Amino acid sequence: MEQLWTFLDGGSVRSSIFTPQSVLLSLLLAFVLGQVLAWVYYGTHNGLSYSKSFVQALILITVVVAMVMAVIGNSFVTAVGLMGALAIIRFRNIVKDTRDIAFIFCSLVIGMAAGSQRYAIAIVGAVALCAIAIYLHLTSFGSHRPQNAFLRFNLAGAIGARHPVLDVLKRFCNSFVLISSQDSSLADATEYSYQLMIRDYGCNEEMVSALEDVTDISSVSLTMQEELLEV
Numbered sequence: 086m087e088q089l090w091t092f093l094d095g096g097s098v099r100s101s102i103f104t105p106q107s108v109l110l111s112l113l114l115a116f117v118l119g120q121v122l123a124w125v126y127y128g129t130h131n132g133l134s135y136s137k138s139f140v141q142a143l144i145l146i147t148v149v150v151a152m153v154m155a156v157i158g159n160s161f162v163t164a165v166g167l168m169g170a171l172a173i174i175r176f177r178n179i180v181k182d183t184r185d186i187a188f189i190f191c192s193l194v195i196g197m198a199a200g201s202q203r204y205a206i207a208i209v210g211a212v213a214l215c216a217i218a219i220y221l222h223l224t225s226f227g228s229h230r231p232q233n234a235f236l237r238f239n240l241a242g243a244i245g246a247r248h249p250v251l252d253v254l255k256r257f258c259n260s261f262v263l264i265s266s267q268d269s270s271l272a273d274a275t276e277y278s279y280q281l282m283i284r285d286y287g288c289n290e291e292m293v294s295a296l297e298d299v300t301d302i303s304s305v306s307l308t309m310q311e312e313l314l315e316v
Contacts, residue, residue, distance in 0.1 A: 115199040119147030129222035154200025241301035
């Protein structure tokens with residue numbers, strides 16, 4: 086067991102040159118760990134900016150970085166020359182999600198560990214990073230849902246103090262404010278816009294259904310502020 090850990094830690098190869106067998110093992114390990122990282126990203130992604138090419142890039146980045154580490158080896162001159170060559174390349178793709186940047190850094194670090202033949206660090210690090218990503222996904226850590234929403238509907242006639250629409254809003258919302266009321270394109274109808282403070286997100290469909298049951302109401306539209314910010 087001690088010998089296996091020494092091998093995984095790269096202790097027996099740090100002072101030797103990179104052989105084709107060790108490089109192949111590093112690339113295979115980088116590919117496997119890159120796959121694990123990509124699957125975790127795929128399973129925990131919640132946003133609207135999902136990209137198949139980005140998921141595939143996570144695997145390729147891990148393998149490429151492992152190959153770069155093998156090319157550098159123990160040569161300082163090669164490392165400087167490679168840095169100069171990579172500085173010429175300019176990447177113009179904009180990463181929309183900060184979480185995507187974190188996964189890119191994860192693939193870089195895993196590739197560096199695998200390419201430098203520090204297999205134990207690569208495996209333990211990949212498992213730890215993936216476990217943290219799954220934990221953050223399952224617990225929705227850091228999520229803060231704003232309770233604001235926008236409601237629009239057309240109604241024939243004016244809304245009085247005891248109108249059924251107001252009763253529905255009082256039942257499902259902590260507070261609501263009339264933003265605007267203007268003539269609708271429909272005959273004898275007024276378009277109303279409200280800003281709401283939703284009490285329970287799980288009752289949104291029930292609230293919309295209750296509004297649609299009100300007499301002379303039509304074109305009910307409810308938009309959550311979180312959805313607007315995501316787009």
